């Protein structure tokens with residue numbers, strides 16, 4: 059993940075320990091999971107425990123940019139028998155730290171599917187001193203305006219319905235009322251605007267989302283280009299018929315000068331991991347044991363992970379993560395300019411993961 063060194067208070071690759079924090083690119087995405095899973099394997103070996111199944115540690119690269127390279131696709135397509143397993147634990151979860159206590163343990167059981175596309179506007183090129191009504195930059199701008207304000211349809215699935223039902227039981231009254239409203243179609247309509255403005259992550263969890271991220275147009279300040287394009291980071295709800303969705307997007311844009319060009323996806327569609335497995339139960343039990351009074355929520359990640367490839371192969375995969383405060387999640391989280399993780403949260407996360415894995419692999 060890119061680093062703008064000038065934005066860091068410390069060396070972004072120095073693993074600097076300061077003010078009770080570990081600072082560095084990747085502390086929360088995803089070196090914390092790498093270290094935690096490795097430590098769990100090493101501790102299991104050192105403990106001499108008798109296992110009743112294999113414990114496989116896989117460290118691979120490419121998750122951020124190109125899982126089709128030497129990453130998860132390589133392992134799944136060419137070495138699956140070496141990693142085939144009943145369960146997988148990896149990134150994609152989190153825990154909420156409030157006043158030193160863990161109040162929520164969020165377990166990633168499913169995720170939205172990246173379905174990126176380019177919007178390409180075409181028109182007649184020419185001299186910049188002669189305005190044209192088919193100017194592709196203007197058409198693209200108008201299309202993005204419509205896309206940017208389009209409220210795509212809201213849908214709940216088994217995971218997100220359970221998530222909001224439980225979240226409502228532990229949230230302050232105003233928030234709880236909004237989460238409960240999502241569970242009924244009429245009430246849900248009322249809260250969409252508020253969520254889009256104030257809780258964008260929740261808003262994204264409810265729908266297939268479209269986020270324009272990159273623009274490409276123009277060769278010179280005095281030249282009308284014949285083409286202009288934008289990249290859309292579309293994240294589809296599991297089960298979304300993406301061709302139908304592109305069709306709806308075309309209807310919203312309503313401009314024949316705009317073409318929607320899908321970008322080949324690097325993530326397969328995959329079923330959600332089940333909530334009735336030995337592993338999910340172990341995560342719930344350990345959470346209750348280690349974090350008294352906490353609530354365990356199955357969650358759909360708006361981002362993607364290598365679990366997509368594992369789930370598509372039938373491996374029940376669960377996303378875990380260390381405990382972070384609301385401030386750290388918002389300011390110092392994954393892909394933020396600066397990343398940091400409480401030292402104490404890393405140690406507790408190792409203990410948490412060790413306890414879960416022990417429940418599953420150590421012979422009873």
Ligand SMILES: [Zn+2]
Nearest residue numbers: 087122392393
């Ligand atoms: Zn990431």
